[in-house]
Amino acid sequence: MISLSAFIGLRYSRAKQKNRFISFISLSSLIGIMLGVAVLIIGVSAMNGFERELRERILSVIPHGEIEAAKGPFYHWPDVVRQVENDPQVIAAAPYINVTGLLQKGNTMKGVALRAIEPEREDKVTNMSRYISDQGWQRLSEPGQNLVLGKGIANKLGLKVNDNVTLLLPNLAKGNKLAAPKRVNFTLVGILEMGGQLDHSLGFMSLATGESLTEGVNGVAFKTDDVMDAVTITRRVAFDSGLLVYIKPWVFTQGNVYQDIQLVKALMYVILFLVVAVACFNIVSTLVMAVNEKKGDIAILQTMGASHALLRNVFIVQGLLNGIVGAALGVILGLGVALNLTEIFNLVEQILGRKVLSSEIYFIDFMPSMVEPLDVVIIAVVAVIMSLLATLYPAWRATQVKPAQQLGHG
Incomplete structure (x- = not known):
């Protein structure tokens, strides 16, 4: 039929x-x-x-989770890093310092969010180095004031590798009054090119340089074994640290x-x-x-x-x-x-x-x-x-x- x-x-x-x-x-x-x-x-x-x-x-170049000190820096940051890595779901951790300032080249200025890191440790947390040209990632650890910038920032300032650029940082004088900004000269040693927003907002310097410009390490970033469970893991890491910290899983920043x-x-x-x-x-x-x-x-x-x-x-x-x-x-x-x-x-x-x-x-x-x-x-x-x-x-x-x-x- x-x-x-x-x-x-x-x-x-x-x-x-x-x-x-x-x-x-x-x-x-x-x-x-x-x-x-x-x-x-x-x-x-x-x-x-x-x-x-x-x-x-994005998730390969940003940490899955971060904890940031709520008051002052982590004075014993190696201990904090070890404690974070003790979590069974944390693969690796690395210290960082957030540095916000203005880059100046001639009469052109550009606001940037710089991140002071240790390249060797950071490589275990993110894959940022694969998007940086001219061995810039390795050169960050060389003596001197070295800098890696996103391609968008470099183009905005007309910079090429090995060019010099000035970083202006806020300067608090006595009584919390603003004084003339700090001026620090840097050499551009590499360019970050991902083809996205990060090219226009992000830059890197060495952790040693960052410590010389700020109070010290103010955050620890880490990589987890389950990126989709980053919120739970980050909260647990923050609680186990016993410190007063801000929690910043990737879901809060890029979610x-x-x-x-x-x-x-x-x-x-x-x-x-x-x-x-x-x-x-x-x-x-x-x-x-x-x-x-x-x-x-x-x-x-x-x-x-x-x-x-x-x-x-x-x-x-x-x-x-x-x-x-x-x-x-x-x-x-x-x-x-x-x-x-x-x-x-x-x-x-x-x-x-x-x-x-x-x-x-x-x-x-x-x-x-x-x-x-x-x-x-x-x-x-x-x-x-x-x-x-x-x-x-x-x-x-x-x-x-x-x-x-x-x-x-x-």
């Missing part, structure tokens, strides 16, 4: 419709499903790409980016599945009109002994074919674009003559894409299931045709 239903349903699908409007509605439903599936695959792949870049770029990606991804599923649903409603319209047009054929089949199940399956097959073909074409189109999304986006930027994703605003300056096979399967299967559900009412209508009325009327 199933093979007979499939045979008749496929014949109806291939047959030239007498009513061109039915053909138009049928084609529009197929195109709607195809576009819905394709756009959903492209959109989800882009969100997967952003999530991957967030993990591989808004991750949450935005998840929110957009969820909304994209909802919105684009609604697009597919609208296309599936066209299947309902197509099949209802097809049933009305084929009432005579249905009556003849009934007089020949066709059961209600057979008649239902005929129109289920006819409608389901649109869903399967639309989903298949959508997968092909979606994969074709998603696998080449970065190149296509770069071409669009070249045509427009400007950067759509500016590194001054976004954490990356290109459109990433990562196709997850499971996402593609889920999207295609859901589209086919929605198409199947759309056929149920018209298929039921086909079983309500009265042979005596139809043949008598004929």
